Amino acid sequence: MRIQSKGFAIFSKDGHFKPHDFSRHAIGAKDVLIDIHYAGICHSDIHSAYSEWKEGIYPMIPGHEIAGVIKEVGKEVKKFKVGDVVGVGCFVNSCKTCKPCKEHQEQFCANNKTVFTYDCLDYFHDNEPHMGGYSNNIVVDEDYVISVDKNAPLEKVAPLLCAGITTYSPLKFSKVTQGTKVGVAGFGGLGMMALKYAVAMGAEVSIFARNENKKQDALNMGAKHFYSNPKECKEELDFIISTIPTNYDLKDYVKLLSYNGELALVGLPPREVAPALNVFDFINLGNRKVYGSLIGGIKETQEMMDFSIKHNIYPEIELILGKDIETAYHNLTHSKAKFRYVIDMKKSFD
Numbered sequence: 358m359r360i361q362s363k364g365f366a367i368f369s370k371d372g373h374f375k376p377h378d379f380s381r382h383a384i385g386a387k388d389v390l391i392d393i394h395y396a397g398i399c400h401s402d403i404h405s406a407y408s409e410w411k412e413g414i415y416p417m418i419p420g421h422e423i424a425g426v427i428k429e430v431g432k433e434v435k436k437f438k439v440g441d442v443v444g445v446g447c448f449v450n451s452c453k454t455c456k457p458c459k460e461h462q463e464q465f466c467a468n469n470k471t472v473f474t475y476d477c478l479d480y481f482h483d484n485e486p487h488m489g490g491y492s493n494n495i496v497v498d499e500d501y502v503i504s505v506d507k508n509a510p511l512e513k514v515a516p517l518l519c520a521g522i523t524t525y526s527p528l529k530f531s532k533v534t535q536g537t538k539v540g541v542a543g544f545g546g547l548g549m550m551a552l553k554y555a556v557a558m559g560a561e562v563s564i565f566a567r568n569e570n571k572k573q574d575a576l577n578m579g580a581k582h583f584y585s586n587p588k589e590c591k592e593e594l595d596f597i598i599s600t601i602p603t604n605y606d607l608k609d610y611v612k613l614l615s616y617n618g619e620l621a622l623v624g625l626p627p628r629e630v631a632p633a634l635n636v637f638d639f640i641n642l643g644n645r646k647v648y649g650s651l652i653g654g655i656k657e658t659q660e661m662m663d664f665s666i667k668h669n670i671y672p673e674i675e676l677i678l679g680k681d682i683e684t685a686y687h688n689l690t691h692s693k694a695k696f697r698y699v700i701d702m703k704k705s706f707d
C-alpha cells in the first residue's frame with residue numbers, strides 16, 4: 358500500500374513553494390517509514406529548486422537533512438525498531454554491488470544507481486521522482502538510515518546529515534589533526550560545521566567570509582583568524598575547504614596553501630558561474646593538491662554522527678515553518694542568513 362504524504366513543493370524553477378499532497382512507495386521488506394520531525398535547509402536545495410545546476414524535476418520537494426522517528430518497519434528490517442531516532446541524508450539507495458558501493462562510498466555508485474533524496478529518479482521504484490525531506494514522512498531502505506542517540510537534540514541533528522558529513526569527510530581524508538593550519542572559505546551552514554570539526558580535531562582555523570558581521574561568531578566558535586578577503590591573509594595553510602556557493606577566484610585560495618597543502622572543494626556554485634583554475638596557475642603552484650568531495654558514504658556518516666554527539670558538536674540553527682521556506686531562501690542568497698535554517702515539520706502542517 359502506498360504511503361500518503363504531504364510536503365512543500367516547488368513546481369517550476371521560477372515558481373513558489375506550496376503545500377503538496379503526494380504518495381510514496383509502499384514499505385518494502387527492508388524499508389522503514391520515518392515520521393519526519395525536522396528538515397534542514399541546505400544551499401543545495403536552493404541550487405536544485407531554481408535549476409542552477411541542471412533542469413530540475415518538478416514538482417520538487419527538496420530537503421536532505423532529515424531527522425525523525427521510526428513509525429513502521431518492513432518485515433526483514435534488522436537494524437531498527439519502531440520509536441528509534443534516526444536521520445536520512447543526501448541519498449536513499451544505490452546498487453550495493455559495485456566497487457564504490459562495497460567500499461561504503463555509495464554516493465559514487467559505479468552503476469549510476471545512487472538515488473539522491475530529491476531531484477532524482479528512484480531507480481528501484483519504477484523511476485518515479487524521489488521526494489525529499491520538506492515533508493511529514495519518508496520511506497527508506499534501512500541500509501541508508503543513520504542511527505541517532507535518543508538524547509541528542511533532534512532539531513540540531515538534522516543539518517549533520519549533509520552539512521556535517523560534507524565537511525567532516527574531507528577533514529578526515531586530508532588527515533587534519535593537532536596543529537594543522539586549516540582555512541574555511543564560506544562561513545554558512547557548511548563552513549560553521551567545518552570550523553567546529555577542525556577545532557575539535559585540534560586544528561588552528563582561519564575563516565574566510567564575505568560578511569564582517571560574522572567575525573564574532575567565528576571567534577566564539579574557536580577560529581583563530583577571520584578574513585573578509587583572502588588577499589589579506591599572509592600565512593600559509595595546510596588544508597583549505599571551500600564551501601562558497603557563488604562565483605569567486607579559486608586561485609586566491611590555492612595561493613594560500615603551504616608546500617604539499619590540500620584544498621577540498623565542496624561548494625558547488627551555479628553552473629554558469631562556476632569558478633575554474635587555469636592549467637598554468639595549477640602547475641606553477643606545484644605540490645599543492647586540489648580535489649572535490651561529495652558528501653560521504655553511509656558508514657562515514659554514522660561515524661560523523663557518533664563523533665558529533667560524543668563531542669557535543671552541533672550547528673547553530675534557527676527554527677522556521679514550512680511557510681517560511683522562500684524567505685529563508687531569499688536570506689540565504691542575500692547575505693541575510695546566519696547559519697542553518699531548520700524547518701519544524703511537525704508544526705508546519707497545523
Ligand code: NDP
Pocket residue numbers: 398399400401402404519520523542543544545546547548565566567568600601602603604605622623624625626650651652689690691692693694696
Ligand atoms: P550557505 O548559504 O549556508 O553558506 C554559504 C556561505 O558562503 C555564506 O555564509 C555566504 O556568505 C558565503 N559566501 C558566498 N559567497 C562568498 C564569497 N564569494 N566569498 C566568501 N564567502 C562567500 O550554504 P551551504 O553551506 O549550505 O552550502 C555551501 C555550498 O556547498 C553550496 O554550493 C552547496 O550546494 C554546496 N554543497 C556541496 C556538497 C557536497 O557534497 N560537495 C554538500 C552540501 C552542500 P553570506 O553569509 O554573506 O551569505
Ligand code: ZN
Pocket residue numbers: 399400401402421447519520
Ligand atoms: Zn546539502
Ligand code: ZN
Pocket residue numbers: 451452453454455456457458465466467468469470
Ligand atoms: Zn553501486
